Amino acid sequence: MLAKGGCPKTMLSISDALQALEGKWKLLILFALSDGGPKRFKAIARTVNGITDKTLSRELKSLEANKLIKREVYDTFPPAVEYTITPHGLSLEKVLDELHFWGLSHRQEVIGK
Amino acid sequence: MLAKGGCPKTMLSISDALQALEGKWKLLILFALSDGGPKRFKAIARTVNGITDKTLSRELKSLEANKLIKREVYDTFPPAVEYTITPHGLSLEKVLDELHFWGLSHRQEVIGK
Numbered sequence: 001m002l003a004k005g006g007c008p009k010t011m012l013s014i015s016d017a018l019q020a021l022e023g024k025w026k027l028l029i030l031f032a033l034s035d036g037g038p039k040r041f042k043a044i045a046r047t048v049n050g051i052t053d054k055t056l057s058r059e060l061k062s063l064e065a066n067k068l069i070k071r072e073v074y075d076t077f078p079p080a081v082e083y084t085i086t087p088h089g090l091s092l093e094k095v096l097d098e099l100h101f102w103g104l105s106h107r108q109e110v111i112g113k
Numbered sequence: 114m115l116a117k118g119g120c121p122k123t124m125l126s127i128s129d130a131l132q133a134l135e136g137k138w139k140l141l142i143l144f145a146l147s148d149g150g151p152k153r154f155k156a157i158a159r160t161v162n163g164i165t166d167k168t169l170s171r172e173l174k175s176l177e178a179n180k181l182i183k184r185e186v187y188d189t190f191p192p193a194v195e196y197t198i199t200p201h202g203l204s205l206e207k208v209l210d211e212l213h214f215w216g217l218s219h220r221q222e223v224i225g226k
Binding site: 008010011012013014015016017018019020022023024027028031032047048049066067088091092094095096097098099100101102103104105106107109110 | 121123124125126127128129130131132133135136137140141144145160161162179180201204205207208209210211212213214215216217218219220222223
């Protein structure tokens with residue numbers, strides 16, 4: 001696949017993927033939700049190291065717009081909001097797997113530890 | 114893997130990978146170089162749709178710093194500069210493959226065409 005050296009059609013779908021997953025946070029947020037259970041905002045914020053509330057809030061909206069997560073409001077007092085990964089979001093499993101393996105080799109190659 | 118739901122160690126390596134590949138251009142530039150042959154700046158700029166010279170120049174420097182590409186200057190008149198993907202850059206093949214497949218399904222799911 002990689003040997004296609006810039007085939008425009010493949011480039012378009014990679015570009016689609018990168019647009020939906022843009023930035024350094026979205027995949028980490030999805031990974032935090034990847035056990036499939038619903039999570040509250042604060043629980044996600046604790047799992048994703050270093051993210052600010054403002055950024056998390058913006059990223060959650062973008063993930064919802066791309067149908068990668070679902071946001072549900074429960075009519076309790078006070079109202080509870082929970083986020084769940086969608087089947088489409090779960091379909092990123094292989095991308096995350098490969099990024100994980102590559103990240104390990106990159107740490108050895110470049111960061112050297 | 115994804116079912117690990119935010120395991121901190123896996124998160125670290127995914128985060129390493131995302132930092133090295135940050136933004137929407139780096140993987141597209143690597144894909145443009147992925148046939149393995151050396152390419153000049155202008156040839157890369159033509160293959161990566163929509164990138165400006167300024168951005169391409171900055172991204173090439175960052176890719177070189179992360180040992181994903183190699184920059185070589187030839188002592189000709191005028192001097193020629195060529196960029197080649199490194200073995201470490203080529204090791205992203207599976208990540209690009211999975212992003213490609215996911216990008217296709219994402220287009221169907223969300224963009225709907």
